[in-house]
Structures are given as structure tokens and as C-alpha cells.
Amino acid sequence: MSPDIEKLTGIATQVRRDIVRMVHGCQSGHPGGSLGCADYFVALYFHVMRHNPDFHMNGKDEDLFFLSNGHISPVWYSVLARAGYFDVEELSTFRKLDTRLQGHPTTHEHLPGIRIASGSLGQGLSVAIGAAITKKMNSDPNLVYSLHGDGELQEGQIWEAAMYAPHNKVDNLISTIDVNGQQIDGSTENVLSLGNLRHKWEAFGWEVLEMNGNDMQDVVRVLELAKSKTGKGKPIMVLMQTVMGNGIDFMMHSHKWHGIAPNDEQLAAALLQLEDTKEDY
Amino acid sequence: MKKYTYSEKKDTRSGFGAGLLEAGKKNKEVVALCADLTGSLKMDAFQKEFPERFFQVGIAEANMMGMAAGMTIGGKIPYTGTFANFSTGRVYDQIRQSIAYSNKNVKVCASHAGLTLGEDGATHQILEDIGLMKMLPGMTVINPCDYNQTKAATIAIADYEGPVYLRFGRPTVPVFTDPDQKFEIGKAWMVNEGTDVSIFATGHLVWKAIEAGEKLAELGINAEIINIHTIKPLDEKAILDSVAKTGCVVSAEEHNRIGGLGDSIAQVLAKNNPAPQEYVAVNDSFGESGTPDQLMKKYGLEADDIVKAAQKSISRKQ
Incomplete structure (x- = not known):
């Protein structure tokens, strides 16, 4: 099925709103990386992945996604809500007391769509490999996806996992x-050069x-190309x-918006650049 | 004093190996991961019987813990195997976030715990692991006393849904518990009923406590001895019932006196029924090289140390 790129782009715009x-509402959180990854998340959840918003932790007979750089939770929460995992109104509770967001x-508050806690960096690739191995053992042909930050590659555990997956032909895994x-x-x-990735x-x-x-x-x-390369003995890295x-525009090309929230004026300026395509929560 | 005998000495790690094989036969979802210590952990039999369910991860413990967490998604019951030091301190954050906080059904199985690892010295002898693991919300912490109990515990934890830390060791110690015992998580085992002092022991110190009980009996002291194989959740009722009878306590463990079984008992007593307590434990220090017997003696973890502690605890009763 060929995707409706315009439709997906429209969803991504709403996700950016x-x-x-969300970040403005609690005056904390990480907008920079979240905004950068909006297109990827929308493509995954609205076109690429086979997944079930009627959430089951064991994830049998569906593709799985793991977010390793957990600080970009706003984009994931928005996409999960927009994909039907929970009510979009719940996005307003982000980072507030007693929230599931x-x-x-975290799995701790039982938010549908989350299968492992992340935040302390470098752990998600190992988790994704483990889940991918279980899929193979269960003869489940579906795939496992994971997302990582580039700064996160400075954690040593990533490279332990990087060695394991090819050695053991974990070829049902598409990491990004x-x-x-x-x-x-x-x-x-x-800070610490990543060299030639x-x-x-x-x-x-x-x-x-x-x-x-x-x-x-x-x-x-x-991502479609990546899917076509699974099952051939190698894990895929995008x-x-x-x-x-x-x-x-004023948040782009700078690390300054990694982890700070916009004030009222900045929010208004930001929203002027993003069309309300799916209705705000 | 109830009479305990033994016909052989075996290492508790071999109990783990035998239990793992049995658990694997009983439940096809049981899988095992090992960080380059298959022989040391006695995981060979499982590896041979179930090669497709055994995962050699190399010297990469952090990845092992993360993989184990991921493998639970879809129903596997992973047992990870490495030394206690590398099962806890080295991977604390991986266990904390990916296993405990995420409530994953991973069994962290830790051999060579405590001083009795011996000659390798303090880099490999962890005396802080019980404390590290019991502080994690939702973590069950088990430290069985001999081969049979370790085997039974290894089998039992497969049927329990949730993260478990299972601690065992390297040296051969007397095998004195029932080979057909049913292991109940969180249920203390009455080794000997007594009236004068309660000795709560865990792991290798349970046999030392039995030896101490015999010596105390010769001195006319009737010691109650309880095997606390599950440090968390702690069997508070067994502890309080015993102390109500005896009025004083000795705790005995191959662990730092800070943060181990003794502190868990002290907390229960302080809250419910304050009573004199003496610790038989390592006095806030690292270990060192030596034979297991030399180290147990030097660091005050012998039967005679329990006897002295019992006498002191009794003397503090009002």
C-alpha cells in the first residue's frame, strides 16, 4: 500500500503542536529531539509498523517498538495517543503529579504502548535484541524496531549490544x-566525537x-527498504x-532546546508555524 | 538441639545448575543467559540439554541484563548467570531500570557471593549485593543455605512472576536439607526450636548456626535457629514470634553488616518489639585473598563467633 505522504505529514504537524x-504545559521536558523525530514516529505508527492499539504487554503477533532515548517521550506519547492507544486529552497530564505520562x-503506571522503562541511556538496544530473540523463538515473524539518540552512543552498553546482534544473526531488528x-x-x-557512524x-x-x-x-x-532487508542474517541500523x-524555526539547529520549555510568547510563535490538522487536545 | 547430619559437601552453585536444568525441563519458557562463566555457574547441563534456549553473551553483563528484560516480552523466563559482583554492582542501573522498575520476570542468578569466593580477592568478593538488591522496590531476594535448597529455590522461582535475585556460592558446604523439599518464597524455615536466643541465619551461615547451636547446647543455652532464605519479602511473623519467645537475637550472614539481613531484622524489631541484637557479619570492609575457611575465620563468620554473639545478646536481655 503506497502511503499518503501528505496525510502523514499532516499528522506529524499535529504531533509537533x-x-x-505538552512541554509548555508543565514547563519542563525535551522538545528538541522530540520535534526532530516526529516524522519517524508518525511513519512508524501510521504506516510502517503492524501494531495493535488494544495494548498487550506480550506483543505477540505484532511489531514492537522500543524507545531507548526516553527523554523524547513527548513525541512518543503524542503519537501513541493519536494512534488510539489512549485518549489525546491525557496528553495534558504530561509530567504532572499522578500522571501515566x-x-x-515507564511501564510502572501501565500506560498502553510502553513495554519497558527508558531514560537512563544506552539500555534500549539490549532490550530490543532480547525481544527480537523471543519473537524468533516464538516463531513470530513480526519485527522489532528501536530508536536511539546519537549522544546515547557514548554509553558502553550500546557497543556490547552492537557486538551481540550481528554475531547471533538477530535479523528481525530495525534500529534507528x-x-x-x-x-x-x-x-x-x-563533546565526544562519534566518528564515522x-x-x-x-x-x-x-x-x-x-x-x-x-x-x-x-x-x-x-523504513520500507529496511523491512525488505530483514531475515537476511544481519540486524539493520538506520x-x-x-x-x-x-x-x-527558532528551535532548530541548536542544542539549547534539548531540555527546556517555551514560555507563553515562544509557544504562540511556535504554534503559528504549525497548522492544527487533527485538533488540539 | 535437633540433630543435623550430612553425608556429603557440595557447592550451592551446583544446586543452581541442577535446578536450572530441572526448571528448563518443567517449563519450556525458561531460558538462560551467561556472561562467559558457564562452567563456574554450572550452567553446562542446561546448555547441553537446551542449546537453543541458552544464550552466551560474552563478557558483557549490561547487555545480558537488558536482553533478559527484553526476552520477557513474549513470555520467556530468563535466568542470567554470572558472579554476584557482576550480577549486581556492575549492572545496578540496568537491573534498576530495565528489570525492577519495569517489573520484568527476570531471575538474576549470582554465584561466588561473599568472602568464600576465596583467592581471587576483594575485586570479586561482593559483600554489598543483598543490600543493593533488597533496596530495589519489587525485587525478591533469596539466599539459600545448601545444595538441595538452592536447587529447590532455582526451580521454584520459575513459577513466581516477577524479578528475583538468587544468591549462592562457590565453596562446598554440608548438604543437610531435604532433597525433596518444597521451596516457599518468603517462608522462613525453623531449623531448631529454642527459648534462650533467636539465631537468624542465611546462606552459608545456616550450617555455622547449627554448629553454634550444638556448642550453645553444651553450655546449657537453648538456641532457636531459623533459616531466613528469603531476605525480601522477609518473614516478619516468624521473626517476631521467635523473639517474643526468646527476647534476644543474633543475625548471621556472609555480607557487610550494613544493609544485609541483620539490618532488615533490626528494622522489624525496632518497629514491633525492640530487643537486643548482635550481628555476625563483615564489619564494613572489603574482603581479601585467602582460602574460604581462612577468610571466614579472619572476618568473624565462624560458629564460635555466633556462640559469642549469642552469649552477648543474652547478657543484654533485661
Whole structure:
């Protein structure tokens, strides 16, 4: 089925509105990476993945997604709500006392769509590999997806997992790295250079693809290509170029919006740049 | 004093290995992961019987814990195997976030706990692991006393839904519990009923407590001995019932005196029925190289140390 790119882009615009409104509503959270990954999440949940909003933890007979860089929870919560996992009105509770939408994703409050806690970085690739192995043992042909930040690659556990998956032919796994080149203290290049990521992941034995994470057409094309490369003995790594803060001009190209919320004026300015396509919560 | 005898000594890690094989036969969802210590953990039999359910992860404990958490999604029951130090301190954050906070059905199985790992020295002898694990909300902490009990516990935890820390060791110790015992998580085991002092022991110290009980009997002291194989959830009723009778306590464990079984008991007593308590435990220090017997003696974890502690605890009764 060929996707309606215009429709997907419209959903992504609404998701970006949700993100800035959620972060503004509690005056905390991480808008930058969330905005950059909006197109990827929408493509996954509205076109690429086979998934069931009637949530079951065991995830049998459906694709699974794991978010390793849990701080971009706003984009995931928005997409889960827009995909029917829970009421969009609940987005207004983000990061507030007694919410299921904790600052970082957790199973603890039983929010539909979340299968593991994340936030402390570097752990999600191992989890995704474990889930992918269980799928194989259960003869479940569906796939496992995971998303990671580029700064997160500085954690050692990532490279333990990076070694394990190709050695053991975990080829039902499509992982993606959000290569936005930014982390809290500045650019990844200045803080701790990641070097040539394609060469690194290829050297570890992964099938490496690249995509423009802020071009919906390219996101859909490359994720479909990734699917076609599963089952061939190698795990897939997609290097996704994004711009942190994508969609809001004054938030783009800077690490400054990694983890701060817009004030009232900034929110108004941001919303002027994002059409209300699916109705605000 | 009830008479306990034994015909052989075996290591508790071998009890784990035998239990893992049995658990694997009983439940096809049981899988095992090991970080390059298959022989040390006695996981060979499981690996041989179920090669497709055994996962060699290499020297990468953090990845092992994360993978185990992920494998539960879809119904597997993963048992991870490495030394206690690398099962806890090295991977605390992975266990905390991906297993405990996420409430995953992972069994963290830890061998070579405590001083009795011996000659490798303090880098490998963890004395803080019970404390680390019991502080995690929702974590069950089990420290069985001999081969048979470790085997029974290993089988039993497969039927319990939730994260478990199972602690065992390297040295051979007397096998004195029933080979056909039913292991009940959280249910203390009455080793000997007594009236003068309650000795609450865990792991390798249970046999030392039995030896101490015999020596105390010769001195005319009737010690109650209880095996606290489950440190969390703690069998508070068994502890309080015993102390109501005896009025004083000795706790005995191969662990730092800070944060272990003794502290868990002290908390129960302080809240419900304050009573004198003496600790037989390592006095807030790291271990060192030596044979297991030399180390147990040097660090004050022998039967004689329990005897002295019992006498002191009794002397503090009002």
C-alpha cells in the first residue's frame, strides 16, 4: 500500500503542536529531539509498523517498538495517543503529579504502548535484541524496531549490544539512530566525537542504511527498504539525519532546546508555524 | 538441639545448575543467559540439554541484563548467570531500570557471593549485593543455605512472576536439607526450636548456626535457629514470634553488616518489639585473598563467633 505522504505529514504537524503544548504545559521536558523525530514516529505508527492499539504487554503477533532515548517521550506519547492507544486529552497530564505520562516512559503506571522503562541511556538496544530473540523463538515473524539518540552512543552498553546482534544473526531488528549531532553540553562533535557512524556500525556487522528523518517521503522509503532487508542474517541500523527542533524555526539547529520549555510568547510563535490538522487536545 | 547430619559437601552453585536444568525441563519458557562463566555457574547441563534456549553473551553483563528484560516480552523466563559482583554492582542501573522498575520476570542468578569466593580477592568478593538488591522496590531476594535448597529455590522461582535475585556460592558446604523439599518464597524455615536466643541465619551461615547451636547446647543455652532464605519479602511473623519467645537475637550472614539481613531484622524489631541484637557479619570492609575457611575465620563468620554473639545478646536481655 503506497502511503499518503501528505496525510502523514499532516499528522506529524499535529504531533509537533502536541509536543510544544505538552512541554509548555508543565514547563519542563525535551522538545528538541522530540520535534526532530516526529516524522519517524508518525511513519512508524501510521504506516510502517503492524501494531495493535488494544495494548498487550506480550506483543505477540505484532511489531514492537522500543524507545531507548526516553527523554523524547513527548513525541512518543503524542503519537501513541493519536494512534488510539489512549485518549489525546491525557496528553495534558504530561509530567504532572499522578500522571501515566511520566517524564520518561515507564511501564510502572501501565500506560498502553510502553513495554519497558527508558531514560537512563544506552539500555534500549539490549532490550530490543532480547525481544527480537523471543519473537524468533516464538516463531513470530513480526519485527522489532528501536530508536536511539546519537549522544546515547557514548554509553558502553550500546557497543556490547552492537557486538551481540550481528554475531547471533538477530535479523528481525530495525534500529534507528537519531543523528542530530547535538547533546546537552553542545555538539556531539565537540563533546565526544562519534566518528564515522556508518563505518562503525558496518564494522560491527550491521546492515547500514541512511535516511533524511525530516523528509516523510524518505523516511517511509528507507523504513520500507529496511523491512525488505530483514531475515537476511544481519540486524539493520538506520542512520537518520534530523534537525533538532525541526518544524519551529527558532528551535532548530541548536542544542539549547534539548531540555527546556517555551514560555507563553515562544509557544504562540511556535504554534503559528504549525497548522492544527487533527485538533488540539 | 535437633540433630543435623550430612553425608556429603557440595557447592550451592551446583544446586543452581541442577535446578536450572530441572526448571528448563518443567517449563519450556525458561531460558538462560551467561556472561562467559558457564562452567563456574554450572550452567553446562542446561546448555547441553537446551542449546537453543541458552544464550552466551560474552563478557558483557549490561547487555545480558537488558536482553533478559527484553526476552520477557513474549513470555520467556530468563535466568542470567554470572558472579554476584557482576550480577549486581556492575549492572545496578540496568537491573534498576530495565528489570525492577519495569517489573520484568527476570531471575538474576549470582554465584561466588561473599568472602568464600576465596583467592581471587576483594575485586570479586561482593559483600554489598543483598543490600543493593533488597533496596530495589519489587525485587525478591533469596539466599539459600545448601545444595538441595538452592536447587529447590532455582526451580521454584520459575513459577513466581516477577524479578528475583538468587544468591549462592562457590565453596562446598554440608548438604543437610531435604532433597525433596518444597521451596516457599518468603517462608522462613525453623531449623531448631529454642527459648534462650533467636539465631537468624542465611546462606552459608545456616550450617555455622547449627554448629553454634550444638556448642550453645553444651553450655546449657537453648538456641532457636531459623533459616531466613528469603531476605525480601522477609518473614516478619516468624521473626517476631521467635523473639517474643526468646527476647534476644543474633543475625548471621556472609555480607557487610550494613544493609544485609541483620539490618532488615533490626528494622522489624525496632518497629514491633525492640530487643537486643548482635550481628555476625563483615564489619564494613572489603574482603581479601585467602582460602574460604581462612577468610571466614579472619572476618568473624565462624560458629564460635555466633556462640559469642549469642552469649552477648543474652547478657543484654533485661
